[in-house]
Structures are given as structure tokens and as C-alpha cells.
Amino acid sequence: MKANRHCLPLCLLVAAIVTTIGGCDQTPSQASQTTAPAATASTTTATATAAKPDVIAVNIDSSVKPGDDFFSYANGAWLKSHPIPASEAYWGIGKLVQEDLYDKLRKISEDAAATKNAASGSDEQKIGDFWNTAMDSSLAEQQGITPLKSELARIDAVTDVTSALDAAFALQPLGVDAFFDFGVQQDEKQSDVMAVHVGQGGLGLPDRDYYFNSEAGVAKARTAYVEHLQRMFKLLGADDAAAKTSATQVMNFETALAKVSRPLADLRDPQKNYNKMAPAELTLKFTPDIAWKQRLLTWKLDAPYLIVGQPEFFGGLQKLLRQTPAPVLRDYLRMHLIDSYASTLGKSLDDEHFDFYGRVLTGQKEQRPRWKRTLDAENEAIGMILGRIFVKEYFPEKTKQRYNDLVEAIRTAYGERIDQLDWMSAATKAKAHEKLAAVTKKVGYPDKWKDYSALQIGRDSYAQNEMNARRWAFDDQLSKFGKPVDRSEWDMTPQTYNAYYNPSNNEIVLPAAQFAIPGYKDDEVDDAVVYGYAAASTIGHEITHGFDDEGRQFDAKGNLSDWWTKDDAKKFGERADVLVKQFDAYEPLPGLHINGRASLGENMADFGGVLIGLDAFKKTEQYRKGGKIAGYTPLQRFFLGYALSWIFEEQDALLRRGLLSDVHAPAKWRVNGPLSNIPEFYQAFDIKPGQPMWRDEKDRARIW
Structure with missing residues (x-):
């Protein structure tokens, strides 16, 4: 989740x-x-x-x-006899249970993949096609970043703040929280109503303190992040000098974004992070360049109000957007998209993503087997479909x-x-x-299983299935707006x-x-x-x-x-x-x-x-x-x-x-x-x- x-x-x-x-x-x-x-x-x-x-x-x-x-x-005694495997960042009793789960879920997935003539739209077809496509590393290598070409083209067309916001709002349904975070959830003060929430987000490092803490390991991670960005830009075709410039500028942009973000402890105060305002008020007071009412209407959200988690963040974002050159905004958006989907793309991007987010940030020494990573993605994308089969077979x-x-x-x-x-x-x-x-x-x-009939899973590409699953989850959120809260x-x-x-x-x-x-x-x-x-x-x-x-x-x-x-x-x-x-x-x-x-x-x-x-x-x-x-x-x-x-x-x-x-x-x-x-x-x-x-x-x- x-x-x-x-x-x-x-x-x-x-x-x-x-x-x-x-x-x-x-x-x-x-x-x-x-x-x-x-x-x-x-x-x-x-x-x-x-x-x-x-x-x-x-x-x-x-x-x-x-x-x-x-x-x-x-x-x-357990810890001494169970060293952390090279493919893991941590190990413990829960990991042993996860190994058992992996075996059960792999069997479910492989059985579905082996089903001949599975009915289109059935659980077996969706599980089987997701599994087969995610496991096909040669297909991912052959396609490279092609599955993302339309989104990358949109980003390439960014010339100013408005077009940057167009791209950022288009990335939200794909699970990329560029610039800010968005969701439709219960109104904290009126729990029987679904409300639009917006809050701080858009960072590539785990938390705002990673951009400022002086501890040696954190400082090393900051340096490694810039190096990661530089290598990613090179993989996308930039030369050494251009990649270095882009990486530095993206880091500077995110550091400024982190500076106007609230610290972790402050995010736990539900009263201070509940700021109810009309879309026009948020636009007028904090983000003149984001016409919230019109933006939300493109998602068919006619919201009378928003719950704004951190209003000062949006004021800082507004200022930052206006002072940042369009090429930097393009680089920022491009990198957040690629990093978000790197595991579904070719080996070079996948390996580079792991090198930073795995080796540097978690201490993993090597990638876990592809089948385990596929199960992780499958559970995230269509986990409730798997769950229906899982409980039937394994939970009396x-x-x-x-x-x-x-x-x-x-x-x-x-x-x-x-x-x-x-x-x-x-x-x-x-x-x-x-x-x-x-x-x-x-x-x-x-007691009631979610309806996934609108979700399309096929064998075109791993990245496409991932995009479809994320769009479906986003649309599922939007569909709850204006309806009674489903507490089940x-x-x-x-x-x-x-x-x-x-x-x-x-x-x-x-x-x-x-x-x-x-x-x-x-x-x-x-x-x-x-x-x-x-x-x-x-x-x-x-x-x-x-x-x-x-x-x-x-x-x-x-x-x-x-x-x-x-x-x-x-x-x-x-x-x-x-x-x-x-x-x-x-x-x-x-x-x-x-x-x-x-x-x-x-x-x-x-x-x-x-x-x-x-x-x-x-x-x-x-x-x-x-x-x-x-x-x-x-x-x-x-x-x-x-x-x-x-x-x-x-x-x-x-x-x-x-x-x-x-x-x-x-x-x-x-x-x-x-x-x-x-x-x-x-x-x-x-x-x-x-x-x-x-x-x-x-x-x-x-x-x-």
C-alpha cells in the first residue's frame, strides 16, 4: 500500500x-x-x-x-545463525514468513500463467498475463523506455510553469507525485464524506531531512543521489557535461522543495495538517499558477473544498515554480517518471535504480531474484485479485x-x-x-471483494501493465468522491x-x-x-x-x-x-x-x-x-x-x-x-x- x-x-x-x-x-x-x-x-x-x-x-x-x-x-542466537543475505537489506522472522508466502503466491501466479484459453478479464487471465510479462526481461530490454514515450513527449513539450503543471497533473494518475501529493480520502472531521486532499511531496530522497542532516552517512547518500541522477540522465542520452548539470539542478530544486516541507514529527499532528479551504482560496492565497477548480474538474472532481495538509508548502512551491527555468522542470519531471518505472524497463535503468535505492539507501548488496520482485509488483498492482485465491486455498x-x-x-x-x-x-x-x-x-x-473488471492487463509490456494498474487505482479513488464512504x-x-x-x-x-x-x-x-x-x-x-x-x-x-x-x-x-x-x-x-x-x-x-x-x-x-x-x-x-x-x-x-x-x-x-x-x-x-x-x-x- x-x-x-x-x-x-x-x-x-x-x-x-x-x-x-x-x-x-x-x-x-x-x-x-x-x-x-x-x-x-x-x-x-x-x-x-x-x-x-x-x-x-x-x-x-x-x-x-x-x-x-x-x-x-x-x-x-537466532540473529547469530541467520546473517542478512546479500540480496536483502534486512532479515528477520517476518522474512522467513515472507519466503513461505512467496512460494504460495508464485504457485498461484504460475498456475494462472499456464492456464490455456483463460477467459478475457478473468482473475486467471490478469494474474497470468501480469506474471508472464513482468518475468519477460528480454521483452523489457527490447522495449527500453518506449512504453513511456507519450509521457516523455509531454514532458519534452514543457516550456513554462503552465505546461510543467500540465505534465505534473498528468503524472499523478500514473502514481508519480511530482511537485505535490494528491488523494481522495475521508474528511478527517467528517468521516462519512470523501474529500480531496493535497499535501507536500515530490522529493526523490526518502524524507526532507535527507537534504539537510549533516551526519556522515546522510551526507554520503546526498552525494550518491546526485551521482545517481547523473547516470540516469546519461542512460537517457545526455552527454557527461549535460548530465552533470541536470543532476545538480534537479538536486537544487528538490532541496528547495524540501526546505518548505514540514519535518516528519510535524506531519503527525492531525489538527495542524487539516486546513480546509475552497479551491479558489488555495489558488488565490498560495498558488496563483494552479487553478485548482479547473484542474480538479479535468478529473471530474467538482470539489467544494480541499483538505490542504501544509499550506505553506504550496506557497513555497508556487515561488519555486516561477523561479525555476523550464529545462530544470523538464529534467525534474523526467527523472521522477523514469525512477518510478525503472524496474519495469530495461536492465541498465533497473540496475541503476537499484544501485541507489537498494545499495545506497538500504544496504542491499545485490538484486533479489526477478520472480520475487515480480510478486512484489503483482501484489501492489492486483493484490486483491491474488488475495481471493490465496484465502480460498490457505486460510480456513x-x-x-x-x-x-x-x-x-x-x-x-x-x-x-x-x-x-x-x-x-x-x-x-x-x-x-x-x-x-x-x-x-x-x-x-x-467480506466484499473489490471489482477489478475495468482493469486491463495484457502482454504488451510490463510498464504498460504497471501504468494500467496505477491508473485504475487512481480512477478508483476518484470514483469514491461524492459517494457514501465504504467502510468495508x-x-x-x-x-x-x-x-x-x-x-x-x-x-x-x-x-x-x-x-x-x-x-x-x-x-x-x-x-x-x-x-x-x-x-x-x-x-x-x-x-x-x-x-x-x-x-x-x-x-x-x-x-x-x-x-x-x-x-x-x-x-x-x-x-x-x-x-x-x-x-x-x-x-x-x-x-x-x-x-x-x-x-x-x-x-x-x-x-x-x-x-x-x-x-x-x-x-x-x-x-x-x-x-x-x-x-x-x-x-x-x-x-x-x-x-x-x-x-x-x-x-x-x-x-x-x-x-x-x-x-x-x-x-x-x-x-x-x-x-x-x-x-x-x-x-x-x-x-x-x-x-x-x-x-x-x-x-x-x-x-x-
């Missing part, structure tokens, strides 16, 4: 890092597979299995003390029921925790209970190992491909591990998003509305600031700290998820009996199960990228951070003052 900058679903995993199967680009955990561990409040303890080691004991690194670094203690109804039951166990535990809060007033508690009760759970797969819709495919909370729908979405531990069947995983691995790190996490610093500003109906008393909001902010301070202090790379404010929502969801998951686990028979498995108590196994969900290692380049452009903390600190605030964790592992995991009581976060 392309991250929605306007009403971002609060995802469990990292957004916008690397392309993966069909969902929010992710880090480690929340691995999905089709044989999920038992997910009910009455799961039995593990079945004795001589052939398999204990699910958590096998990962323990006994050379590390739990009080020194719990993440390394719990996961160190009984597993869906288990997930439903676990959600209710967590909902009950959260309600009881709200009742126990000593800092929240009765009035706010009543509203919190109302919102909690209204949270919609979507488990496994949609999903933003992730069933075969996505991820989950999210959507504040405008007040819903948690848990795809089918979720929660499993590779190599273990349901009856081989005990409650303690399940409640740490699945209930705490996924379900509890997502529900807590409805009450984090951002989600708490939306009411039970999904509207951006203040339902807190002023005093309660103040107390909440003070308690949240403790987490901000805690994570600000972590320094994963020399000179680069975690951004505690930008990552606050995720850190709060991790913390709340563990607390709620633990409350729910305490009601199980395993916890009450207190018996050990593999030498570990139920309480220890719960925390080890939580750490299991975050088994993850990454290249420094990807870690650096995440620290600058992602709202999630790195995996290690998503374990050590929240657990160091939980008394039961200290009790379970006898954490002592002076150990790194110890935090004085006065410094511990206390929110939910």
Missing part, C-alpha cells in the same frame, strides 16, 4: 522503507503465515514435540544478561474465528485497564469506553503480513497472512508465547493506536474531534512526554538518535500493546498454573514471545533511512524501550538497579 500522507493508517510496521508483499513496507515482525498460532483465550500449552526445539528457548543467547539487553538475550474459517476471539479478549482487557486509570476523569473514561466498544475488527479478508473496504491485501489501525473508520485490520511463527503449528505454541507474539505486539498495538497521541484525537465515529477534558489531555501529554524523552535518548547509530516525538505513536502503541496483552494473558490457565516450559515461567515466556515478534536485523544504511524518515523506532528499541517501563518485566527477569534495562520508577512511563 502506498503510504497515505493525509490520513495515515497507523501501521504496526515500518512504512515506506522497502517494497514488500502488498502492504505497508515493513520491518520485522508481525509475520504472517497461513497456519497461525492458536489465538484464543483458551489456547492449550504446547504439545510436546521431540523433533523441534522450544519455540523461544532456541533463540536465547545466554551470554547476554536480560537486564543488559533483553532484545539480544531473547533473540541473539476456523483460523479467522481464532483471531476474532483474540481481538475480543484484548478489547475486554483494555476496557478494564481504562477503568483502573487514576489520572483520567470519569467523563473521559466514558468516551474512551464508547470509542473502544465501537472499534471495528476486520480479520482475515474482506480494506487497504491491505489478505496476503500481507502487517496490520493497521485506521482512525477515520475507528477500525483495526488484521490480514490473513499474519501472526504465525515459521516452522511451528498451532498446537506447538503455548498461550504465553501467543499472547506476547500476537496479542501484545499486533492486536493490542493496533487497538492502542486508537488512543495514542494522534489516534486519541479521533472520536468513536472516526471524526477529528476533541472528546477529552482539558485537564485529562494535559495529563496525557505529560505522560506521553516521558516516552518522548526516553526514546530521544537512544542512539542506534553514532550521531543519529531516535526521534522520540515522531515515533511517539508507535512507541505508545507498543507499550500499550504489551500491557493489554499481559492483562489478557493473566486470565489464561497457563498463567494461573505457573508451570515452566523449557525452564521458563509463563511470565518469562510472555515477554520472550513479544521479543520473538521483533527478531530483526538490518543494514546500517536502512537503519539510517528509518531514523530519518520513519515513524517507527528500530526493532531492538521496540523491545527494550517498552519493557523497561513494565514492573512485571523486572519481576520476571530479576532486573537490578544499575543494569541498562533498569529505569528508576520516577523515569518510567505510565500511560495506559
